Structure formats: structure tokens, C-alpha cells
Amino acid sequence: MDILVCVKRVPTTGAKIVLTEDAQAIETRNLGFTVSPHEECAVEEAVQLVEKHGGSVTVLTLGGSESTQQLRDAMAVGADKGILLETDGGEWDPMATANAIVAAVKASGDSFDLLLFGNEAADSGGYQVGVRVAHALDLPCVTGVKSLEINGDTATAKREAGGGFEIYEIALPAVITVKEGINLPRYPSVPGRLRAKKKPLETTTPHKIGGGLEMVKLVTPPEQSKSAEVLGQGTAAVPRIMELLREMKFVE
Secondary structure: OOOEEEOEEEOOOOOOOOOOOOOOOOOOOOOEEEOOOHHHHHHHHHHHHHHOOEEEEEEEEEOOOHHHHHHHHHHHHOOOEEEEOOOOOOOOOHHHHHHHHHHHHHEEEEEOOEEEEEEOOOOOOOOHHHHHHHHHOOOEEEEEEEEEEEEOEEEEEEEEOEEEEEEEEEEEEEEEEEEEOOOOOOOOOOOHHHHHOOEEEEEEOOOOOOOOOOOOOOOOOOOOOOOOOOOOOOHHHHHHHHHHHHHHOOOO
């Protein structure tokens, strides 16, 4: 079984976001970078499937040369090969990104049995790239998957729906977008990182096809000030607490 996992380099969750002066990009000099938790789970799921069924895991990303770090991180936990679709760092919308991935898949000879994506990117939250790739390749697709099993040429995918689950059986090859919680991603070990440095990493320059969205500018949400009132200490705070509870009509 040959599996392709697509990931995206994004700022570390919780990092303070500062825009460039022209508001066209995020100032990256003091930021750490990672991939989304969904994509970490996608890599782990691919590695577990190959450990069980045999085969190989290829991890792919689109971005600048610095994105090789995220590929090496994935190879450190078990991916066998990396593919960097190297860009100049400019913005690629979901359609252009999907088209570049589709071209890479076709260049491989459509050799992948399973294509895994995170359910959404941690920065844009677009929910689009995996679905667009599936549509362009005419492959079945299930999104938001929390459980995945492979039996021969069939994948059984389970996703949450309301208070229960939806279960799908689809033929391979297929596209699956996974959600955080499908597994517990392993941490890269020191030997794993050393092995990752020796694993093959292919770099190609994609053609930007399609899209059409143009970014006008980025805007950060206004900071909201918060205040706290010290109601007192110990039993001395009880009268003020009761007063507030009455104001909020929790007690009479």
C-alpha cells in the first residue's frame, strides 16, 4: 500500500501574529512553524497503516524551501519519502494548491492507493484542498474521519454525525481527510531524526494553474481588553458574590 500524505507549514498555535507593513503577509522572523494537529494525525495514520499492511508513505507539501523542515519531521516519525512543491513563498489559494497536488500525483503515475489530508489547515481553515483533489482525480472522498480501516481494496471510514457516527465503505484508491483524535501521533526520536536526514526528498517547481482569488490585505482581529474584579478573600467575599449572583438572576 502506497500512501500520500499532504501537509502544510503553518505558524505554531498560540503564536502572536504580526503582519508585514503592507499587510500582505505574516511577519515570520520570530515565529515557530509546524503542521496542524489534523495533519500530524494523518501522518501517524499513514505510518500505522503501512506498518500493518506494508508499503510506503510519501509526505508532500507546497511552500518555500523552509517547508523541508515539516517534511523531515514527518519522515522522522516514519514517512519514507518527501516531496516539496517549492514556491517563492507567495500565497496559493485552495484551487491552485489542489491543482499542483493533482499534477504531482499524476507525475507519479497515479501510483498512490490512498491520499490523506488533514480535515482543514490550521491557518486558513478552508476545508477545500482534499475535496478538490478528490474531485479532480475522480476519486471517492470522505471528510472528517475519526476511524479508518483498510481491508484489501476497500477502506472503511467512520465520521462523527450528530450524536452518532456515519460509516462509509469506499473502494481504493481514495481520498480521506482526517480529524485530530483519530490516533495519538508519536514524537520523533533522535534516531528517527537522524534517519530522516538520509531519506529521499524530491523538490519540484509547480505551475500555478487556476485559482483566481486575489488577496487584498490581511487583518488581525482587534485585541480585547479583559478586566477582573477582586471580590475579597475567604468569607469576606461572600456578600459581594451573592450581590453579583442576584444581579445575574441566578438567585433571588
